[in-house]
Amino acid sequence: MNKLLFIINPISGAAKGKTIGKYIEEQLQQMPYTYTIWLTEHEGHGVTLAQQGVAQQYDIIVAVGGDGTVNEVAQGILNSNVPLGIIPLGSGNGLARHLKIPLNAKDALSTILSARSIIAIDTATLNGKPFFCTAGVGFDAEISYQFASMPGRGILNYIKATLSYFIDATPQTYSIESTNGTTSLNAYMVTIANAAQFGNDVYIAPQADIRDGLLDLIAIRTFSKWKVISIFTKILLRRINHSKHVCCLQESSFTINNLEQQGSSIRVHRDGEPETTTLPIQVEILPASLQVVTGR
């Protein structure tokens, strides 16, 4: 495990990505590792850089950035058997938090260098495109759109985007199909979780296990808006799965339709990054398809 590739997103973590390369170099100079640092130059670049890293037979490929960067680098190494390392720099860091990877760069780097715990985790796809932490339609997808259109990044912008969109949020009717039958419901959002949280310890699927070969679907049904504080408190206390306003399902795949927008395109997010896709939304688990260096 001595040939390391670091793929850094220089704009991640409110531009912490601009200085982290120098720090990694300082730490590794005196150590017996061969390392390379590549910077992403645009959206999607992390995927191609990681694929090049696999072809060049690096022992560990490290994503240095937020969940968007982790998503791209993980896509590039999916099914390759090259382990993914994570140095979390984002504002949410959902996958790193789920895998107990230290949130500070020094300890995250030590975890990677020791490579004591490398595990195979499940990954998932939404209409064929990979995600690793969460994906969703409805409220969480709209927040990812609002956030992406704001100048700058960071947790404060997430809070602003959430508060400003909450006023206008309306529930939609969805049908959710799985091998267990079809459920129809009126919901503010339908989230599909591979890991338990969105990031920032916001636990949308506290029961989700990233190694169980199953996806957890959480639909937040219609509720009076004055109950929002109680719903949000349950999310923070990791008890949202016990709310009567929530429908929780566990399956290896789901087909989700928005019955108010059938046949058209719809906004979704994958790991917090917004995109449009076509209905129906097909989500599937890919069991044990990514090796990751964890902090456990």
Ligand SMILES: Nc1ncnc2c1ncn2[C@@H]1O[C@H](COP(=O)(O)OP(=O)(O)OP(=O)(O)O)[C@@H](O)[C@H]1O
């Ligand atoms: N050089 C670059 N210039 C502009 N965008 C980039 C560049 N490199 C990568 N990106 C894009 O930046 C986006 C955000 O990255 P990422 O999620 O890692 O950081 P973050 O926004 O700080 O973290 P979080 O999502 O936790 O807030 C990703 O969609 C990625 O494709």
